[in-house]
Amino acid sequence: DTGVSQNPRHKITKRGQNVTFRCDPISEHNRLYWYRQTLGQGPEFLTYFQNEAQLEKSRLLSDRFSAERPKGSFSTLEIQRTEQGDSAMYLCASSFTSSNIMRAEAFFGQGTRLTVV
């Protein structure tokens, strides 16, 4: 098992462009989370999936942001019409959870660092 994988690791884009990030979770994990982190802050929750269902979205996730997990495996996070304020580290995490598991530790990928110029 190679852990959670995120691509690309770094992305520099011009303001107004669209970007898409990919996350491949640990293979048996059914839960997938997206977070955004800026310098000096903790990770801020964006959204999470249980299999292919998107169960919760943060108010931080404006209409320019969309996430999918079409087959319950990998996920993509797209940002349309990027703004300089979108510059951050985008982190993906996965876990396995069920009604029998009340405590499911999440494991993170190395993140995608986005810079909007």
Added chain:
Amino acid sequence: RKEVEQDPGPFNVPEGATVAFNCTYSNSASQSFFWYRQDCRKEPKLLMSVYSSGNEDGRFTAQLNRASQYISLLIRDSKLSDSATYLCVVNINYGGSQGNLIFGKGTKLSVKP
């Protein structure tokens, strides 16, 4: 009030010192608790889960006080390699299924020789 609040830090301590971090959470329905460690420009990594009875892992001890909605992490005999940011994490279980994970802003620890 933020959902998860931590000591702002930074904590600057000498090697061998004992240091304690505190964390409070606002949602009484929070069910699971964790401490993560994050090195500079790296992803967060799970340090330990926090159990109701308290738990210990080597030099690290975690405590939970549900009545006060308070979590702590104690590091004994601190090492230079303990220098990092420590993140307090809580989640709320909805009907037996873990909800999202809410992170505190983190407390930065710097251990000096």
